[in-house]
Amino acid sequence: MILSGTSRLAGVLGWPVAHSRSPRLHGFWLERHRIDGAYLPLPVRPERFADAVRSLRDLGFRGANVTIPHKEAAFAVCDEVDATANRAGAVNTLVFRPDGTIAGSNTDGWGFLAGLRQAVPGVDLAATPATLLGAGGSARAIAAALLDGGCPRLVLVNRTRSRAEALCAALGGPVAAAGWDEAADLLPATRLLVNTTSLGMQGTPSPDLPLDRLPAEAIVADIVYVPRITGLLAAAAARGLRTLGGLPMLLHQARPGFRAWFGIDPEVDDELARFVAGDVPETAEAA
Ligand SMILES: NC(=O)c1ccc[n+]([C@@H]2O[C@H](COP(=O)([O-])OP(=O)(O)OC[C@H]3O[C@@H](n4cnc5c(N)ncnc54)[C@H](OP(=O)(O)O)[C@@H]3O)[C@@H](O)[C@H]2O)c1
Known part of the structure; x- marks a missing residue:
């Protein structure tokens, strides 16, 4: 240079x-x-x-x-x-x-959607009820992008439930808050599961969810990109689910x-x- x-x-x-x-x-x-x-x-x-x-x-x-x-x-x-x-x-x-x-x-939300569309061509957001783990900064951007893209139902699962509730109120639309104790019961109706928490980053355990309760056509995304294959993505792939890591979002944003x-x-x-x-x-x- x-x-x-x-x-x-x-x-x-x-x-x-x-x-x-x-x-x-x-x-x-x-x-x-x-x-x-x-x-x-x-x-x-x-x-x-x-x-x-x-x-x-x-x-x-x-x-x-x-x-x-x-x-x-x-x-x-x-x-x-x-x-x-x-x-x-x-x-x-x-x-x-x-x-x-x-x-x-x-551009975080846009980057996430661009990565999703590249990984799953033709994905129809309007037919994709989603569950998002986390209610921090990136959750906010991705939730807004999903809702603006037509997501018919979005649930924000967060450790601090009040933070998820505040985010729902700020976003408006078909979005609801839940605590981690409710997460497993949300999975059967979920077509897109996105981890936006820092869980799964190197040295921390990935979110522990019964992924066998997700429908076979569900997509599991993790925006953590170090490591590239987080525990959540490995568990989803082992069940034959489609997965999306965090790097595409980083590249597109x-x-x-x-x-x-x-x-x-x-x-x-x-x-x-x-x-x-x-x-x-x-x-x-x-x-
Ligand atoms: N791929 C990309 O391009 C990209 C872009 C941005 C961020 N990221 C990654 O996304 C992650 C989150 O970033 P952020 O900016 O959104 O962070 P943030 O605003 O600090 O939010 C962190 C979220 O993680 C939750 N959390 C943290 N520790 C937890 C634990 N032990 N158990 C349960 N929940 C926990 C927090 O819950 P509470 O509200 O209860 O604290 C909060 O919802 C980071 O790993 C970051 O590297 C990736």
């Missing part, structure tokens, strides 16, 4: 940020398209976040992705947010406009930002998936 005096710059703001695969992912696209630009990991403490964003803008960055724990603070720092970010109450993509204003969007900063709509293909997956252990044991 050789940079010029007019290189385009972007990056990912997080705390910590060392775990992020976004620099690897955007770096692949920059190389593929021979773009005069760079995408950097940007570790920023929560109390420094708003100042850091404005400094990046003043330094001429085109924008940035935002990851844990800054997505809500990113919402607050924007001059304008799009409808998806508004619905999610959180921003994962910042674009610094030429007039100095900061625009925010949330990155596209709108890359397009805005670097001017090219990049492709999510097998070569990219293999390249990013090459840096992620396949199973918890392989880590």
Whole structure:
């Protein structure tokens, strides 16, 4: 990579940020398209976040992705947010406009759906009642995307039930809250089960559910992507169910930002998936 005096710059703001695969992912696209630009990991403490964003803008960055724990603070720092970010109450993509204003969007839900549609071509959301485990930031974005996509019934299962109830009230539509003790009884009516909790991330046990109660045509998705095959996905595959890991969501959510900063709509293909997956252990044991 050789940079010029007019290189385009972007990056990912997080705390910590060392775990992020976004620099690897955007770096692949920059190389593929021979773009005069760079995408950097940007570790920023929560109390420094708003100042850091404005400094990046003043330094001429085109924008940035935002990851844990800054997505809500990113919402607050924007001059304008799009409808998806508004619905999610959180921003994962910042674009610094030429007039100095900061625009925010949330591409997590869109990325999840794009990954789902790629993995299960022709999936009909309007015929897919779903159960979502979790009620945190990513649950919010994915729940909004599922409801906007026509999901006829969505149940949010969360350890802290009041958080799921608050999210249901904020989302509106055919969505209900439940506690973990009710999760097993929800499975027979579920066509799409999505884990959006951090359970199953390396070193933590996956959600323990009787997956044999799911219908044979159900899809089991886990947005955790380290490891690539979580305990939940392995258990679902062992029962012959269709599965979707977290990497496709990561790859697709990155596209709108890359397009805005670097001017090219990049492709999510097998070569990219293999390249990013090459840096992620396949199973918890392989880590
Ligand atoms: N694939 C992707 O592109 C992508 C994108 C974003 C996030 N992620 C992954 O998604 C996961 C969640 O991220 P987030 O930003 O939504 O986090 P978050 O806002 O902190 O939410 C965490 C959720 O996990 C639940 N949880 C945590 N520990 C639990 C436990 N021991 N038992 C039961 N529930 C537990 C929390 O329940 P309570 O409300 O009860 O605390 C909450 O619902 C992370 O693993 C992250 O890496 C993946």
